Amino acid sequence: MRIPRKKWDRVELLASKCVAAIDQGLDWETSSKEVVAFLRTLRKEYGDRSVILASLGDYANDPRERLALYERAFEEATREHNLAGLASIATSATRCCLEHDADELAGWRGRLVSIFEGIEDTWEKTEAKELLELTKSTPDEQGGSGQTPGT
Numbered sequence: 001m002r003i004p005r006k007k008w009d010r011v012e013l014l015a016s017k018c019v020a021a022i023d024q025g026l027d028w029e030t031s032s033k034e035v036v037a038f039l040r041t042l043r044k045e046y047g048d049r050s051v052i053l054a055s056l057g058d059y060a061n062d063p064r065e066r067l068a069l070y071e072r073a074f075e076e077a078t079r080e081h082n083l084a085g086l087a088s089i090a091t092s093a094t095r096c097c098l099e100h101d102a103d104e105l106a107g108w109r110g111r112l113v114s115i116f117e118g119i120e121d122t123w124e125k126t127e128a129k130e131l132l133e134l135t136k137s138t139p140d141e142q143g144g145s146g147q148t149p150g151t
C-alpha cells in the first residue's frame with residue numbers, strides 16, 4: 001500500500017518546521033521529535049517502507065542507528081526497485097560514514113559506485129559524484145576501488 005501524498009506532505013511540513021526550529025536555536029533532538037513521532041506512526045501503519053526507514057535514519061542521533069536504518073532502507077528500496085531511493089540512501093549513508101569516520105565507508109561507497117550510472121541527472125547524481133570525489137582516496141584494502149565513475 002502506497003503512502004498517501006497527503007500524509008507524506010505532512011512529513012515534509014514537519015521536517016521544514018524542524019529546520020526552522022534549529023535555525024531559531026533549538027537543539028536537533030527537541031526540534032525533531034514531532035517529525036520522528038509521525039514517521040514512527042507511518043511505519044506502524046505502512047510497514048518498513050524505504051522512504052520511512054531512510055527518513056528515520058536522517059533523524060537518528062546515533063551514527064550506528066542511522067547506518068542500521070539506512071541499511072534496512074537500502075534493502076527495502078532494492079526490493080521496491082526504487083533506484084532514486086537507492087541513490088538517496090547510499091548518498092546519505094556515505095555522508096554519515098564520512099562525518100563519523102565509520103568503518104562502513106568503503107561498503108557504502110561501493111554501493112554508490114555500483115548504482116551511479118543508473119542515477120538520473122538530478123541533484124542526487126550531483127551529490128553522489130561529489131561524495132565519490134571526496135572518497136576516491138579510500139584505500140583498496142578497505143574494500144573500495146578508489147575509482148570515481150564518470151571521471
